[in-house]
Amino acid sequence: MNRYSINEFVNKTQQQDKGEGLFELETPRLLEINLNGKIWAKAGSMISYRGQIKFKREGVFEHGLGRMMKKALSGEGTALMKAEGNGKLYIADQGKKISILHLNNDSIFINGNDLLAFETELNWDIKMMKKISGMIAGGLFNVKLDGTGMAAITTHYDPLTLIVTPESPVYTDPNATVAWSGDLQPEFITDVSFKTLIGRGSGESIQMKFSGSGFVIVQPVEEVYFTQS
Incomplete structure (x- = not known):
């Protein structure tokens, strides 16, 4: 058991x-944003701030009709908020590791539920998983960032990065997949024999193949997603 005096606890x-710039890990599960302008963050992720910062939920038509339709059709579980101003912003998401x-002129796909914050300089777009929509609890969509x-x-806990080569494709559980490089396009595979063996339609019967x-x-962790209004 950790026991401290008040002064010891405050000091600890x-x-x-730390002088690390715009994004700084205050703890492994808490992100400090040294804001001087604006950023995008997951709605509801703010836990504290100091300074002059205003928050605005993403507007319905803010990114055009096309992206609005994608959001509506994807049944996404994440909404964005824009934080703008000058100060220190602290955000987190259910104690998950950050x-x-x-x-650097890169491209990456990120599961929408696992994207916490990003700079407004990055281009982004919602990519729907059409072939898997409705097959996984809460649905599945991802966000493409590039620039x-x-x-x-x-x-949840420490991430693991698996290298994909033409000689060695990688198979993953969609509920445990966090992100992948922008050049990869996942293929969805239904393992009928395994589904029959266990006698129910679980996440393991649907796999993502990266080639x-x-x-x-x-x-x-196999994460279950919940739709937010």
Whole structure:
């Protein structure tokens, strides 16, 4: 059991400036954003801030009719908010571990539920998983980010990155798949024999197959997604 005096606890847990720039991990599960402008973040992720910061939920027509229709059809479980101003913003998502990715003219697909925040300089678009929609609890969609800037993703516990080569494709459980490199296009496979063996339609009977050259990020938890209004 950890026991502290009040002063010891404050000294151990107080916020510290590490001078790491816009995105800074205050703890492995808490992201500090040194805001001087605006960023996109997962709606409801703010836990604290100081300074002059305003929050605005993503507008229905803010990104055009096409993207609005994609959001409606995908049944996505995540909405975005825009944080704008000057100050320190602290965000988190259910105690999940946070990783900061630096994109340098790169492209990456991220499960919409695992995207915590990203710079507005990055281009983004919603990509629906048409062939798997409705087959997994809560549905499944992802966000494609490309360009140069920072993004923060979340995982339950430590993520694992698997390298995909033309000689060695990678198969994953969709509910445990967090992100993959932009050059990869997953193929969905239904394992009928395994489905029959276990006697029910579980997530394991549906697999994502990644072929080509790139990487896939997975987490050691099969996450169930819930749609938010």
